[in-house]
């Protein structure tokens with residue numbers, strides 16, 4: 068019996084074993100099935116994404132790139148939620164609807180020329196020096212020899228010069244640098260087609276190109292092999308070295324700030340607060356700490372030769388397989404809102420001046436189409452790129468767009484290149500931006516929040532963010548963006564190649580009504596028109612052809628849009644950061660653009676880096692003071708510091724009212740002017756000639772002889788007396804300028820509209836003296852060719868006596884030819 072029992076027990080064991088084994092087998096089988104199913108679903112989703120993206124590329128192509136905003140307050144149209152606009156909630160929105168300014172207005176801004184014709188003088192763009200074909204072909208035999216300590220042997224490093232040519236530098240102990248031109252590794256897509264002539268190196272600039280040590284880039288093949296063998300994991304494991312080993316020259320600004328009262332609070336959720344009163348201290352630290360002269364000593368610092376390989380740009384995007392492929396706005400598609408909901412849409416519009424209602428329904432981590440030019444995925448970047456702090460400043464930003472901005476950075480940036488995300492709350496009033504935001508962001512260790520206890524405005528908020536940033540590079544973004552696949556590395560690569568390069572992504576359009584991600588045309592660059600109005604302009608076809616430019620080549624830009632860019636942190640401070648005297652919003656993009664170019668740097672648009680941005684018709688936040696006055700004051704500060712004699716063009720294009728201190732107090736400019744001197748920045752004329760040669764910038768409105776139609780004689784100034792003479796172009800005494808500040812000027816003297824006896828008084832010219840101004844209009848207008856003394860009551864006109872021996876002011880009469888004056892040359896078509 069026992070035997071039987073034992074037997075049964077034994078066979079039971081076996082049976083049990085068999086049973087358990089089959090269960091395990093079954094489970095494994097099911098798991099395998101699930102995995103393969105998951106694979107298939109993932110694959111399907113991925114395919115769908117690719118398909119959708121392809122479709123999007125075709126459908127939502129926008130013919131003209133949106134701009135961050137036209138900042139001229141007079142020319143801005145508020146496109147806010149008007150009834151009509153809200154009716155346009157469908158994917159067929161035309162670009163003009165998302166422009167901050169309608170197409171019509173845009174044409175007006177550019178005078179007779181349409182935006183597309185801005186570059187009509189494109190031929191004047193000088194072809195940048197390019198490496199010759201033979202230089203490009205030659206295989207590299209570049210060696211990096213790291214000198215032993217105390218070894219007098221020369222150190223070789225590979226460099227890129229500003230034209231994308233590699234320059235081999237030979238350093239020796241006496242710090243002499245010889246530049247030997249070598250070649251460009253063909254696989255690295257470089258700035259071979261610089262759009263503009265490379266600025267000639269001036270006295271304030273070092274001749275050295277920045278050092279780009281390549282990892283024994285012996286041959287084309289080797290680089291290729293390296294790139295191919297590099298996997299994403301490998302790259303992300305790569306430790307970022309300090310590529311700018313000269314920190315000692317500049318105190319890390321965040322240190323100062325901490326000392327002076329930035330109080331980290333609530334460690335658990337990483338919120339830092341600028342306590343009341345501390346802001347003065349912060350402002351103090353935000354003032355530029357310049358210890359190095361940009362473009363001069365910057366490159367003289369000791370360089371460390373690093374071994375660095377290259378890899379293909381990482382296309383990481385954790386949103387590639389979205390949780391819900393059918394979610395609203397998924398893949399960046401346009402979302403329609405049923406008409407019944409329009410009330411809701413309208414109700415919530417003002418919270419952000421875009422479709423907030425819709426935005427709140429779209430996943431904060433939605434997928435968007437990869438809009439990069441096809442070649443971008445093959446581009447190589449260095450393994451040891453510097454890492455960046457991404458700084459988002461916001462005031463009362465909409466919850467869903469702020470989150471989407473942050474998630475897009477977290478999801479589409481290689482983690483090793485993202486030091487942190489700094490959210491600078493510029494004294495927002497909305498409750499959800501306080502504890503709720505702290506709590507939400509506490510899940511993301513890389514996100515830090517700093518709060519300003521007083522409204523500082525975009526410019527000083529950015530400075531506050533920069534002051535606490537730990538990354539080597541600062542990347543500023545608006546708080547309603549979506550960074551696209553592979554957006555970061557191409558920007559950092561440019562900074563790596565030359566810390567004086569300031570790369571900007573292509574700014575794409577997130578439609579403010581249907582929230583679709585809109586693809587914009589390539590070959591656009593940022594420009595400005597008078598009076599410092601930012602705009603976009605296409606690079607001319609023939610220029611593209613002539614220079615063999617491809618869609619992915621960096622585009623050198625006279626000005627940046629301002630909202631989105633990366634900059635080497637040390638360089639940012641060497642440049643004196645932003646002028647901290649700029650208030651709230653506006654003009655800061657002009658300031659930093661002029662400063663960068665004139666003080667030795669470069670601004671580029673990098674087509675392989677793309678970031679969507681919601682362009683709003685109106686600022687959704689309040690300006691502490693009058694909006695228009697704030698922007699005007701900012702622009703006037705920029706004009707006074709950077710424009711030299713060209714500042715008259717700024718005032719002359721609609722800002723006459725700013726002349727004369729009684730109208731505007733631009734604040735103290737001493738620091739800014741000092742800074743410009745210290746940095747040995749070039750002149751604005753240099754900037755126009757070298758960076759923006761197609762810009763129309765005549766220094767006067769008209770000049771030459773001043774011919775009186777009735778008398779048929781010309782004005783002459785002799786021995787401080789005005790008189791008439793037979794016209795003679797060769798006589799200097801008959802040469803006058805009609806300036807942008809509306810003065811009739813002969814050398815240093817201006818004709819004042821006050822007459823004594825038979826003549827007019829002459830006064831030393833000063834552009835701020837509005838009492839010296841004469842309004843002179845084009846002949847097409849009613850008072851064409853008249854010279855109207857505006858400061859005189861009733862606006863009198865300058866009239867020649869019939870015998871030619873007197874002048875006087877008389878009531879204006881459009882038919883009186885003795886009141887008609889004509890200059891020999893007119894340089895501007897528009898007169899006011």
Ligand code: UDP
Pocket residue numbers: 135136459460461462463464493523524525528544545546547630651652682683686687688
């Ligand atoms: N901003 C800020 N403080 C201000 C004004 C603006 O922090 O006083 C932020 C704003 O929230 C946004 C960025 O600065 O993230 C740029 O402003 P905005 O988007 O209004 O500029 P636009 O894109 O219209 O030129």
Ligand code: MN
Pocket residue numbers: 545546547630680681682
């Ligand atoms: Mn914005």
